[in-house]
Amino acid sequence: MGKPLPQSKRDTIETPIWEGVPHFMIVEEMNVSIPTVKLYSSNLKNYDVTLPPSVSLRGHPSLLMREMIEIKIFQAGLDPLLFVIIVILCRL
Secondary structure, three states: OOOOOOHHHHHHHHHHHHHOOOHHHHHHHHOOOHHHHHHHHHHHHHHOOOOOOOOOOOOOOOOOOHHHHHHHHHHOOOOHHHHHHHHHHHHO
16 A cells, blocks of 8 residues: 555545545546545545544553463473464464
8 A cells, every 4th residue: 555645645535535525526626536536535424534444453462472382382291283273373
């Protein structure tokens, strides 16, 4: 995905979207792509801004690191093949 358009261009696209101008007319006037106009239209409908808010990580980080989980599983005396499968699944 490319870099977002400058704020001034986003503002000029936002006004016709709010006014209900068809997307193809905005594309011709503003010289932007149809997917960009549709994306901004969807964002305006859902978030009231042209660029959606950034999603940050939530919750607590795990107290156990992957290496600690792997050691615990290995110390439990599981079958080596099962151990390898669990380690691979933990890394996904």
